[in-house]
Amino acid sequence: MTGAASQAYGEAWYWDERYRKEPGPFDWYQKYPALAPLLRLYVRPHQRLLLVGCGNSVFGENMVQDGYQDVVNIDISSVVIEQMKKKYHDKPQLKYTKMDVRNMSDFESGSFDAVIDKGTLDSIMCGQNSQEHAAKMLGEVNRILNDKGVYIMITYGDPSYRLNLLKDLQFWTVKLHVIDRWERSSKKTWDLTEPLPLQDDSASIINLLGPKPDVHYIYVCIKENDSARVDLKAEVNEQNYS
Numbered sequence: 001m002t003g004a005a006s007q008a009y010g011e012a013w014y015w016d017e018r019y020r021k022e023p024g025p026f027d028w029y030q031k032y033p034a035l036a037p038l039l040r041l042y043v044r045p046h047q048r049l050l051l052v053g054c055g056n057s058v059f060g061e062n063m064v065q066d067g068y069q070d071v072v073n074i075d076i077s078s079v080v081i082e083q084m085k086k087k088y089h090d091k092p093q094l095k096y097t098k099m100d101v102r103n104m105s106d107f108e109s110g111s112f113d114a115v116i117d118k119g120t121l122d123s124i125m126c127g128q129n130s131q132e133h134a135a136k137m138l139g140e141v142n143r144i145l146n147d148k149g150v151y152i153m154i155t156y157g158d159p160s161y162r163l164n165l166l167k168d169l170q171f172w173t174v175k176l177h178v179i180d181r182w183e184r185s186s187k188k189t190w191d192l193t194e195p196l197p198l199q200d201d202s203a204s205i206i207n208l209l210g211p212k213p214d215v216h217y218i219y220v221c222i223k224e225n226d227s228a229r230v231d232l233k234a235e236v237n238e239q240n241y242s
Contacts, residue, residue, distance in 0.1 A: 053120030
């Protein structure tokens, strides 16, 4: 993939063109069966969940087959959304809407229990003005999640690239899991369902995993309710001035 192409990852025209040329199903990073044990820890079958940047993945289909009842999918590409609407017209548990994850104003605040992201933030981070667009996306994810809702991000981005981005917003409590890259690993190295010890910086994780680990990182961000966040800020301010 050329640098110019990767910089277009946040643009609708790029994905429209790509899905016209490549209509077959494709899952970024990990397929559902590999992630299912982790998802069951944080997301219940009856809860309302959102798959952002769904593309033509069968991830949502697999979730419905596994008992999830309300799976909303969005993508910036109108081409792939129309393809998926036709494909799953007989599955009411799967809903598809064209939408930019940086502006999800059609969704009410607090209307989802979980948001799952396989590579969407990564795509935005490849483009121009990446920090600004990433902040918009994460702000919208936080807005549409209800209290104690979870944002689950599967990414190539190790803690030195992602942890501060997530924590600086002060929206949520962050846990980190890792999983071997399915396309390369012949044996399992890490327990997917056990979070790694996560300190304020990335040094502890780098020491634990070693240089260039062959894993995907999974950040589980649990939203704090507004009153708890206000109480926490008040406590910090009181400590600063005492």
